[in-house]
Structures are given as structure tokens and as C-alpha cells.
Amino acid sequence: MASFGSKFGSGGERSRLAQLYAAMSDGELQQLARETESLTEEARTALASEMSRRKLASEPPSEESAPRRRAEVRDLLTIRQFRDLPEALLAKSVLESAGIECFLGDDNLIRMDWLWSNLLGGIKLRVRQEDALVASRLLEGGAPSESGFEDSQD
DSSP states (O other): OOOHHHHTTSHHHHHHHHHHHHTSOHHHHHHHHHTGGGSOHHHHHHHHHHHHHTTOOOOOOOTTTSOOOOOOGGGEEEEEEESSHHHHHHHHHHHHHTTOOEEEESHHHHHHOTTHHHHHTSEEEEEEGGGHHHHHHIIIIISOOTTSSOOOOO
16 A cells, blocks of 8 residues: 555656646746746656756746745735625725735635634735735725715715
């Protein structure tokens, strides 16, 4: 009986990765080469081998074209908490339409049972620390009113 750990690091896994990378286009391989931090050491080796076989160079991304680094949970700041999911989704869409990457915390748990919202402290809207001030101002009123119309007393 094979154990879980013996499957990985085996010749079978190397063969599977080699077949997977051989089936990919040159562009797909180069994109994957720019994101190697998400790959295992064995996958990196198989990728480098396939790129070498095809004589492809993995160019380092330039400063302008490099995407922003992925936010980790420890880099995120909770700027709002919502009891209900629709309110959280509305705020998230406001920030995303302004180009601010944001995430909802505990939203899936609250989707399963909304009564858990109070227990968990609501749905948390999280953004990168460097985006927190702009995001807060957008949610406080820098965006149009919720009805979409200016308040006027006629």
C-alpha cells in the first residue's frame, strides 16, 4: 500500500508534470514561469526542463508590467464589518470599481447560516494597508449616494 507522501516526489509525479507542461503552449509556459513562487520544487524543475527543451527563455517581469504582489492575510487591514452579505457585496463592488483590490472575510460562513454573523463579528471587508485610507474615504461618502441621485430638497 502506497502512502500519501510517497506519491509526491516519485517518478510518476515527475512524469505527470512533464506531460502537463508538454501539452501547454509557449505563452502558457512563460506565464507559469513568471509565477513560480506558487509551484513546488519538483514542478519548477519540470517547468525549467520543458522550457529548456523548447529553447524558451523566462524573462523577468519588468517593473511596469509586473502585477502587484499578492496580498497575504497578514498584509490586509479590516476597514469595515457588515452584518448582512448584500451590504458587504455592495461595498466590495464600490472598491473594485475604483480599482482597489479587496476581500471579504467570513462571508462563506455567514452565507451558510446568517445567524453566525453576530458570533463572528460580521463580514469583514479587507484591503491592503496602503489602500485603506482611500478605500475608507470612498465608503464614507466619496462615492455617489446609494440611491444614485443627488439629495435635493425641491
